[in-house]
Amino acid sequence: MSAERIDRVVIVGASLAGLRAAEALRDEGFTGRLTLIGDEPEPAYDRPPLSKQVLLGQVAADATALPLARDVDAQWRLGTAATGLDLDGRTVLLADGSKVPFDRLLIATGTRARPWANEAEAALEGVLTLRTSADAGRLAALLDAKPRRVLVVGAGFTGSEIASACRERGIDVTVAERGPAPLVGALGGVIGEAAARLQRAHGVDLRCGVTVTSLEGDEAGRLCRAHLSDGTVLEADVAVVALGAIRNTGWLEGSGLAAGPRGIAADAACRAFDHNGIATDDIFVAGDVARMPHALFGYQFLSLEHWGNAVEQARLAAHNMLCASRDRRPHLWIPAFWSSQFGVNIKSIGVPTMGDEVVVTQGALEDDRFVAVYGHRGRVIAAVSFDHGRWLDFYRCLIESAAPFPPEFAGVDRPPPGTVPVPACFPDPSVPSHGPTVTVSGYAPSERRITFTPAPA
C-alpha cells in the first residue's frame, strides 16, 4: 500500500449506490473532500416505488427521496452529467465543461431505460419508458386520465408491475411479450407460467410470443394504435416500453476502462478493470453499472440490476477504497431481489438464471404460495418465493453451502411425494430479448487476460 493520501473522492452517479457510498465513506472515517455528480436534477430518490405506489396514485412521483443515515458533508453537482474520464490525469469531465480532479473515483452511473427503437414512434405522445421519477410522474398522469387501454411492451418485472397497477386502477391493459411467459428471462418458464396465470386471473390481456412491430399516431401526434407481429391491431392511448435497461457507460468510451454495453468489469473488490483487464487502484465501481466475479457462482461475472446489490457494492467500494490492501473485502453478497405484483410478493435469492432445473420445495404453484429451488449441476443455486419470503433464509444457507440439488428433506408444507425437478426453461440467451435481470458471462479473473471487445449498444 502506498502512503498516498486520499484527499479527494469523487462519486459519479448520485442515486442509491452513490448515496450509500457517500455515507459509508464518512462512516469509514474519510474526512477529505467528497463530490457527488449526478445527471438527474433531484437529490437521490428510490426507484422501486415508482412502478408501485406511484402508479397506484398513493405517492407522488417526486416524493420518493431516499433518507440519509448521516450527514455526508459533500458537494453535490446534480443535473450535470459526466462526459468523460481522464485516467492519467485523474479527472472527471462534466457536461458544463468543468473538470473535477480526484484521488479515488467511484463510478455508480447505473442504467437507463432501453428506448423504443423507432425514434419517430418513440416521440408519439403516450409512448414512454419508466425509469426516472419524471417518467413515473408522466405515466401516473396518463393513468389518471383514464386511458382506453394501456399497452405494456415487455413482461419483465417493470412491465408486469405496470400491468398490475393498471388492473388495480381498473384500466384495461395488454401486455405484449416476445418470450413464452412473463418474467421468463429472470425466473424461467416454469415460474413464468405461474406469473402468466396471475396476470390473466387479474384481467390482463397477456399476449406471449409476439412483438410490437409498430406504434401508430393520429394526426396530432398522439399514440392511437399498435401493430403486433401476429397481425393484431390494438387500440391504445398509452404504450409503456419496458424492454430492460442500458448501462450508462457511454461517457467512458475511449477512457481506457473495460466499459461497454454490459457494464464496467471490475474485480471482486469493486476495482475497475482497465481495457487490458488489469485492476486499477483508484477507480471503483458499484451498482447496476458494475459487473464483477462472484466466488459462489463459479467466478462468473455478474451484472445485477438489484437494489440490494447497489447498497452492498457501494459499502464495499467505500471500504476498499480507503483501506490497506490486505484489509480489502470481496463482494460475496448473495444476489436478492423482490417484486410486488397482483398482490403477490415475489422474492428471489441466488442466481436463478444459472439454473438448469427447478423444483417446488414448499407450497404449491397453483396456490400462488410457494418456494421453488433452482439447481445448477447438482447444487442449489437459487430460490424464488411467491408470498413465502420468510423461508428464504433457509434456502440462502443451502446456496451458501452449495447444498445438493434437488434438496431432499422432510419438513413442513412439502409438496406431494413424486414432485421432481423439471427443466427451468430459460430462453436461449442467443435469442435477443429485453434482457434478464441477471446476465452471466464466462470470463474468469484467473485467466491471464480478458479479451475485452467493445460493442455498440
Next chain:
Amino acid sequence: MRLVVDLNRCQGYAQCAFLGPDVFRLHGEESLLYDPVVGAEKRDQVLAAAAACPVGAILVDGPGVREVDAVVG
C-alpha cells in the same frame, strides 16, 4: 422525514402496518407499500414501526440530517 424499507430484508411481519397504518400498508399477504416521504405528524408512527420491525428493514433519516445542501450546478 424520509424513509426507505429494504424489501429484501422485509418478510411481511406487518408490524409497521399495525403501528403506522398511515404510512405503511400491506398489499396482499406479504407485499409492503409505504410512503417514502412523510410529514412531521407521522414521525411517531414511522419511529414506532422502525423500532418494531423484526428484521430491521426500515431506514429513516438519521438524527440531524439535513436535506441535500449544496447543489452546485
Next chain:
Amino acid sequence: MTAPETMMRRIADPAARPDPYPLYEELRRTPVARQDDGVYTVSTYWEIRSLLNDPRVSSQTRPPLVPTPSGARSMLRLDPAEHDRVRRIVTRPFGPPHTPRRVFEMRRGMADTVRGLLDAFADKDQADIVDDFAYPFPISVICRLFGVPVEDEPRFHLWTESLLGAADFGAEHKPDPHLLDPDAAKIEMGGYLAELFDKHRKDPGDDMFSALAVDDGPDGRLTPPEQVATGFLLLIAGHETTVNLITNGVLTLLRHPQELKRLKDDPDLAVPMIEELLRYEPPVQYLPNRRTMDAVEVAGTVIPKDTDVNLMLAAGNRDPRRFPDADRFVPDRGDVEHLGFGNGVHYCFGAPLARLETRIALTEFARRVKGPELVADPPPYRVNPVLRGPRHLPVAYRGVRS
C-alpha cells in the same frame, strides 16, 4: 428424587425463576446440547433464529403441554400450510391487510384504561403492579377486542391459571389448592367458548370473535372446533404474556432508576425501550413445542430426526456474540433484533397489541407515579418457567401526578 439434574429441570425449578440468566449462560457454552432426557436445547442467537425459520422443524408433532378443549389444534401447534390458513383467517379481523387500523385505533381506549388504573393509585401509598395495573389493563383490552364479557374474567382467569399451573415442565412443585383440576378447567373453558361463539354467531358484534364466527374471507371460516381452539389460545396468550411484559418492564425500570427518569423526561424513549425489554426480560422464555422432522445440522451438531428441541429465546437474547454488553439493559441500543416475539411463521400474533399496551403502560407509570420503589427484590414469581413473570410486584410510592 434420583433423576439426573438436567438443565431443563434446573431451569424449571421455581428457585431459578427470579434469575434464570446464569443458567442460560451455562447453556450457551454448548449452543446445541443434548440433555440427559434426550431433549436438545438451542441457546445461542443465530442458531435459534435459524431453527425458527427452518422448514424441517415442526410445531405440530410434539404433544402439546396444554391441549385445547375442542380437539382442534390452535395455530401455535400447527405447521404450514394448515397453520398459514388458520393464521390468515384469524388475522383477517385483527390486522392488515383486511383490518389495518383496528389495533392502532385502540390507543385511546388503552390510555383511558391506564388512566383509570393509575388514578386508583392515588388513594394508597403502595400498590401491587400485577393485580392493580399489569393484569387488569390487558384483560380489559382483550375483552373489548375479542368480545368477551369483562364480568366473565374471574372465570377464565381461574381456568387459565389451573391449566398453566398444571403443565408439566419437569420440576417438582406443590399444586396450588385454589386451582381447579386441569381437565375440569379445560372442559369448562371449552364449553364457555363454544357457547360464546354460538352467541356471537346469532348476534354478532363489532369484535374479533364475532368476525371469526360469521365472516367468510377467501379462506372460508374456521370450523366451530377451530374457533374454540383459537379462542382458547388467544385468551391464554393475550392474557399471560402482556401481564408479564408490563410487570417485567416496571420491575426493570425500578431496578434502573436512571432509565425510569429518562423515560419520564422523554416518553419517546419507550419505543426502543420496549424492544430492549423484550430482549432483556422476554415474557416467553423458551419454546418447548418444536420437534425435528429430519436430521438438522446446526452449529456443527446434528440434531437427529424426530427429536424434541427447546428453543431458548431468553438465552439467545443475551448471547454476547450477538449483542455487545448483552447482560446490560440499554434502552436505546440501536441494534436490538431480539427473539422476544419469536421469529418465522409463528411470530407472536399479538405483538403489535403488546407493544402498544406496554408503551402506554410504561410511559404513564413513569410520568405519573412519584418516587416508586420496590418493596421486595426479587419479587415472588409464578411457577411457570416459560411464561415467566412476577406473581406480585409490590411497589411503594409518594403519590400520583394527574
